[in-house]
Amino acid sequence: MTIHHQSATQLTRIICAGDISAYEVTTASLEQIQAENPNLNAAITICAEKAQAAAKRLDESIGRGEIPGPLAGVPIVVKDNLCTEGVETTAGSHILRGHIPPFTATAVARLVNAGAIIVAKSNLDEFAMGSSTEHSAFGATKNPWDHTRVPGGSSGGSAAAVAAGWAPISLGSDTGGSIRQPASLCGVYGLKPTWGRVSRFGLIAFASSLDQVGPFARTAQDLAAALQVMAGHDPHDATSTAYATDALNTALEKDIRGQRIGICPEWMSGNGLSTGVADTVSHAIEVFEKMGAKIVEVTLPKTQEALAAYYVLAPAEASSNLARFDGVRFGVRNEANTLPEMYKSTRGTQFGDEVIRRILLGTFVLSDGYREAYYRQAQRVRGQITHEFESAFADCDLIASPTSPVIAPLIGAQTDPLAMYRMDEFTIGANLAGLPALSIPCGYSDSMPVGLQLIAPKFREERLLSIAAAYERHAGQPGVAS
Amino acid sequence: MTWDVVIGCEVHCQLATKSKLFCSCSTSFGAPPNTQVCPVCAGYPGVLPTLNGAAVELAIRAGRALGCEIQDSSTFDRKNYFYPDLPKGYQITQYNRPICLGGSLEFEVDGQGKSVRLTRIHIEEDAGKLSHGPGGTVVDLNRAGTPLIEIVSEPDLRSADEVVAYLKSLRNLVRWIGVSDGHMEQGSFRCDANVSIRKGTDEPFGTRVELKNLNSFMHVKKAIEYEVARQASELDSGRKIIQQTRLWDDRAGVTRAMRSKEEAMDYRYFPEPDLPPLQLPDGWDSVPLPELPAERVARYRDQLGLSAYDAQVLTAEPDLSAYFEDVLSTGANPKTSANWVQVELLGRLNADGLSATESPVTPDALGQILARLADKKLSGKLAKLALARAYEGEKLAAIFEDLGEQVVDPNAIREPVKQLIEDNPAQVQKYLDGNQQLIGWFIGQIMKTSKGRANPQVVKSVLTEMLEATRE
Numbered sequence A: 001m002t003i004h005h006q007s008a009t010q011l012t013r014i015i016c017a018g019d020i021s022a023y024e025v026t027t028a029s030l031e032q033i034q035a036e037n038p039n040l041n042a043a044i045t046i047c048a049e050k051a052q053a054a055a056k057r058l059d060e061s062i063g064r065g066e067i068p069g070p071l072a073g074v075p076i077v078v079k080d081n082l083c084t085e086g087v088e089t090t091a092g093s094h095i096l097r098g099h100i101p102p103f104t105a106t107a108v109a110r111l112v113n114a115g116a117i118i119v120a121k122s123n124l125d126e127f128a129m130g131s132s133t134e135h136s137a138f139g140a141t142k143n144p145w146d147h148t149r150v151p152g153g154s155s156g157g158s159a160a161a162v163a164a165g166w167a168p169i170s171l172g173s174d175t176g177g178s179i180r181q182p183a184s185l186c187g188v189y190g191l192k193p194t195w196g197r198v199s200r201f202g203l204i205a206f207a208s209s210l211d212q213v214g215p216f217a218r219t220a221q222d223l224a225a226a227l228q229v230m231a232g233h234d235p236h237d238a239t240s241t242a243y244a245t246d247a248l249n250t251a252l253e254k255d256i257r258g259q260r261i262g263i264c265p266e267w268m269s270g271n272g273l274s275t276g277v278a279d280t281v282s283h284a285i286e287v288f289e290k291m292g293a294k295i296v297e298v299t300l301p302k303t304q305e306a307l308a309a310y311y312v313l314a315p316a317e318a319s320s321n322l323a324r325f326d327g328v329r330f331g332v333r334n335e336a337n338t339l340p341e342m343y344k345s346t347r348g349t350q351f352g353d354e355v356i357r358r359i360l361l362g363t364f365v366l367s368d369g370y371r372e373a374y375y376r377q378a379q380r381v382r383g384q385i386t387h388e389f390e391s392a393f394a395d396c397d398l399i400a401s402p403t404s405p406v407i408a409p410l411i412g413a414q415t416d417p418l419a420m421y422r423m424d425e426f427t428i429g430a431n432l433a434g435l436p437a438l439s440i441p442c443g444y445s446d447s448m449p450v451g452l453q454l455i456a457p458k459f460r461e462e463r464l465l466s467i468a469a470a471y472e473r474h475a476g477q478p479g480v481a482s
Numbered sequence B: 001m002t003w004d005v006v007i008g009c010e011v012h013c014q015l016a017t018k019s020k021l022f023c024s025c026s027t028s029f030g031a032p033p034n035t036q037v038c039p040v041c042a043g044y045p046g047v048l049p050t051l052n053g054a055a056v057e058l059a060i061r062a063g064r065a066l067g068c069e070i071q072d073s074s075t076f077d078r079k080n081y082f083y084p085d086l087p088k089g090y091q092i093t094q095y096n097r098p099i100c101l102g103g104s105l106e107f108e109v110d111g112q113g114k115s116v117r118l119t120r121i122h123i124e125e126d127a128g129k130l131s132h133g134p135g136g137t138v139v140d141l142n143r144a145g146t147p148l149i150e151i152v153s154e155p156d157l158r159s160a161d162e163v164v165a166y167l168k169s170l171r172n173l174v175r176w177i178g179v180s181d182g183h184m185e186q187g188s189f190r191c192d193a194n195v196s197i198r199k200g201t202d203e204p205f206g207t208r209v210e211l212k213n214l215n216s217f218m219h220v221k222k223a224i225e226y227e228v229a230r231q232a233s234e235l236d237s238g239r240k241i242i243q244q245t246r247l248w249d250d251r252a253g254v255t256r257a258m259r260s261k262e263e264a265m266d267y268r269y270f271p272e273p274d275l276p277p278l279q280l281p282d283g284w285d286s287v288p289l290p291e292l293p294a295e296r297v298a299r300y301r302d303q304l305g306l307s308a309y310d311a312q313v314l315t316a317e318p319d320l321s322a323y324f325e326d327v328l329s330t331g332a333n334p335k336t337s338a339n340w341v342q343v344e345l346l347g348r349l350n351a352d353g354l355s356a357t358e359s360p361v362t363p364d365a366l367g368q369i370l371a372r373l374a375d376k377k378l379s380g381k382l383a384k385l386a387l388a389r390a391y392e393g394e395k396l397a398a399i400f401e402d403l404g405e406q407v408v409d410p411n412a413i414r415e416p417v418k419q420l421i422e423d424n425p426a427q428v429q430k431y432l433d434g435n436q437q438l439i440g441w442f443i444g445q446i447m448k449t450s451k452g453r454a455n456p457q458v459v460k461s462v463l464t465e466m467l468e469a470t471r472e
């Protein structure tokens, strides 16, 4: 096995033991990225020089006997909507070409402080708006399992990078499923933590009340390690919390016997759910049952309206969050004779169609005369869905479902935006309710990976990790795509 | 015909915090453009606001001083519009649930008490500044993100003079309690006025016009008077008032239409997802408020025995009032202090354009002068001379040494008086013949030889006594 295809935990162990240098690991990772990216297009920026310099500094500090961080020498790939100081950060948009942030996102900075080394900034749907990574100003990313298929999105580049073995850990952001859905389509773990668990400072906002930063990995242990490092209060994010992470440490060893896993019948059939995905997910749930988990039925009727509420609320916030891209202070400006012309020209040509569609939608639903019918109504539905989840968790510890209704679609096959929006059917509820949710690779359908989604009550990520680790002990670690 | 005028005010008041509302950039005035800017207040991609607790404390202080109901929980909203001085493309403000509701301000207009009800006070951030020049327009974001409170009144004001009195009183109050420095010329105290007129006090309110660009009390007065006359002439000639925003053009002395209701901005307000609700911690109301202007007026009048007029003058401005309080704390007589501060000191300060804090004579120095006056060590005349010299910068000790102490012992005066009577037999005879006015001349001579130190009353009684004694 290639050196850097080992788990993050294992890599740190052998680097700290002096069996191999961080520089060698970083270089191996960079060599693979440089060889594969022209075809895969999962990276927008490859941080070769900075990564090798950081690896050398780390090797020197280990040589001096300094105590390395828990992720020392681990190559990581960071979604390009997370700001990295001194490294171009585009959010997959023409409008941010050449934008070099003066600061690093807190989640990224914490991983770097723990010894991780950023090897690449990954491709995404522009401003994280999309479910296929086809809506990037830098071209579509391919699925490492089948280059004719999409990797999912919007964090498709980060999911593909971990699936392809570029790095054991990558970072994504999840607003309606943007970590879990590509994780499912690429056969890796993808965790969306509780809203407020990980700082959003430095994440280029799409829909602030739904956005959350989270990790991809190929082992449950790496996922837990990354979350452990990133979680916690950040003085730069007033919505971040100091909720304890102690339980994450012991979660991986925990017996899942007696855990009550809720199944929602309306999520297990219909809704465009393919039989291949349904069968694979059902089989995994049977495995949970064999391991001692108790399967209970729960009902979440209001989540039928989740998609509709989401496509009002998310664009509403996006229309406001993206107002700052006006050509005045950073990014690209189209020169014009008057201020309104400059605004129109810059925003009209530098944003992609999907972004413009959502800005228009969001502007409309917040406008005088429509706000009550759309925005406020969607807020009410959001409250009802949140309440419905709370009630469901009285009867179960977790809720299981498919992550995506289908396996990775073919590149270019989805021409109808609504069909693409439908792929988030099962994932959106957790964003609306602020709940932690995880996609576990649970098998294959038509030789393509299938993901199972687990949703837990707020700040109960350890329950997700316990199931993931137990399933991994049974089914083995998901492999690198080949 | 005469019209009933109805006015409500929206006052934007910059909070006197060291740093901005959502980042740690300085708020100081007059720095070179864009030197007090960070990624947060420049609205860079990825930044988030974090609320400055000092701004919240000042907003609460203002609310308490104005008798508002302080809300245990309030929330922030986004007000969306495009403008180059608004870095994020939205302003963070409190639209739905402001921190203060209700309240009122009592003040005097032409000696009459007046009370204006307040609707609300909310916290919000300021925008930056655009400068238009020959080379184009440049943006200065130094002011972007500066904390403001907006104090919104009910339509309780009835004339331009009432509005000016309200604003002066409000400005005095916010400066008094340290909430704002209240500099109108630096934009830290700005007012918009909603003006309408109606036929009688029982009539429903007329269509209102919002006046902006009122940068001084004089502008406020002139703009409102102009606008009232304009609306009256529109209605008198059978036209209707259009609901709109008008800007005061001071050079032309007119208000000009900026935008009508139909063109009004749709700000697409929605809750700010980046800031949790503002929950006030327990005990936020345990910090005592300082004595407020109205309370101090009452104390001066009722306990110190000052006239209503003196009490008003001495509390009209926080610096002066603090100065007067410091003079009182030296133990000086309140009425004497009030006289001296107003007559002797204020005239000089006003002439030199100085505030009370900039006075060359400290409250303590004035207290010492007044103490010597009270002890009769200085005559009134010499005390005034001492103040004048201290104002010019002379050291108090040197002045007192030079002036010496007033002579109040009659025996110390008998010798020079005896000499004067001997040297001026003709004047003495005239006095004895009935020219009583001459006593003044005698007093003057003694004051001259004593270099002003002799107490005039003592001199007079000794003189009278010794002149009468020469009759025998």
Ligand SMILES: [Zn+2]
Binding pocket: B020, B023, B024, B025, B036, B037, B038, B039, B040, B041, B042, B145
């Ligand atoms: Zn700043």
